Amino acid sequence: MSNTVEAYDLVKTYGKGVRALDGLSISVPAGEVFALLGPNGAGKSTTIKILTTLARPDSGTVTVAGHDALAHPAKVRRVIGVVSQKSGADPVATGRQNLLLQGRLYRLSGRDLKRRVGELLERFALGEFADRAVSTYSGGTQRRLDVALGLMNRPEVLFLDEPTAGLDPQARTAMWAEISRLAADESMAILLTTHHLEEADRLARRVSIVDRGRIVVTGSPDQLKSELRGDAVHIELRDEGDDHAKAALENVPGVREVTLAGRQLSARADDGAATVPHALAALDKAGTPAATVTVARPSLDDVYFRYAGKRFETEVAA
The missing domain is CATH 3.30.70.100 (Alpha-Beta Plaits)
Structure with missing residues (x-):
């Protein structure tokens, strides 16, 4: 299986010699949920910004869905979906209006656009909320809309940044079920960043822990836990x-x-x-x-503790 995301030896320095990435390399094949974990300031956000063409590394190579992300960022943007931690939906517009606008940005129109919006509204159980302002949505409903927006262009790679942040347990479980269904689509790679280790344990086929700008360990959750x-x-x-x-x-x-x-x-x-x-x-x-x-x-929290040197929930709360 070819790698849909391939980043090699990324280096990124900010300001006065602050090295956010120090030779970081990852690969994510199609059909895999890959979780990137690490302490605040470890380099996760910088990695995602580079992979989604929002930043450039000082050195290294990045290929996304067969496109050189540094030489052809516009091509990469057409084949990825991004669900940020903070919703990008217009709160004044309705869910349907948000989806229509997103589709037009990807140059969909007419019947194709209408059909795609209908598919996403049905898939994410948004039909009864479609014509209500997003500002009236619950956290779980708004998050479902965010994921629907990220899937408008049928991306080859989906980036999920804290997809269940702020959700109650019931809404979080429902979102996990939807991500699992997305992962069953063998044509899509999903790169997940999360502060819920249970989320990574349940959803990810492989996990990488990044610390001080480098990958310190990679493996399946079961494999990493069995080493303890x-x-x-x-x-x-x-x-x-x-x-x-x-x-x-x-x-x-x-x-x-x-x-x-x-x-x-x-x-x-x-x-x-x-x-x-x-x-x-x-x-x-x-x-x-x-x-x-x-x-x-042993839990994934214990794995994190061994390699990042602190308990995950303590680091997140800090």
């Missing part, structure tokens, strides 16, 4: 942690890969359940008692 032996042990301390708490946990037999972020201690253990009593006793003895403790099988 044992159980994940997460401990929330009663007070801010210090080196004493970290050292106390490191000295517990069977414990490894101990990391500390504020009040959050995390580690891997051969047998999590058996380790907990010894870990709690060690922390009490060190004068840094635990408030809560959880034991779980």
Whole structure:
């Protein structure tokens, strides 16, 4: 299967030597959902801007759907769809009017335009809202419209930036189902950026974690999780942690890969359940008692923690 998106050795520097990308390379074949994860400032947004022709790298090569994105950006724009985190729909116009305008921008007209708008309204269950102003839409309905707008031109590559940001659990689950249906179309590659690791775990065939402008690991969610032996042990301390708490946990037999972020201690253990009593006793003895403790099988969050050096939800909230 040929790669629909191919970026090689991208370098991008801003301002006074701030290197946003430092030799980043990714490839996404048709028919795959590919998730790009990483801390804020890691280079995700810069990568997406370059792939969608909104920015140029200092060096490197980019091919999208067979087109050189640096030499022929207009050709790339005709074959991609972009769903940004912030809606691009006109809130005063109706959903139908937004879709008609989007179609005209892609030079659709007459029956072809009318047919395509009808298809998208039906596919995303927008019929009953089609002639209402977008400003009256719920978050989930507006997000469905955003995706419909991104699909107007039947893109070969669809970029989804935080597609479920701000949605309630029911709307998020419905959007996941729709993205899964889109992924079943073998002619389309989907590149997803998200702050919901469960989203990446559920939807993506492959995941890349980017940090400091470079890809640090790539693989399927199951493959990456299987590389983490044992159980994940997460401990929330009663007070801010210090080196004493970290050292106390490191000295517990069977414990490894101990990391500390504020009040959050995390580690891997051969047998999590058996380790907990010894870990709690060690922390009490060190004068840094635990408030809560959880034991779980490896998750994509744990993979992220290993390679990006901090818990994902903590980084997002920061």
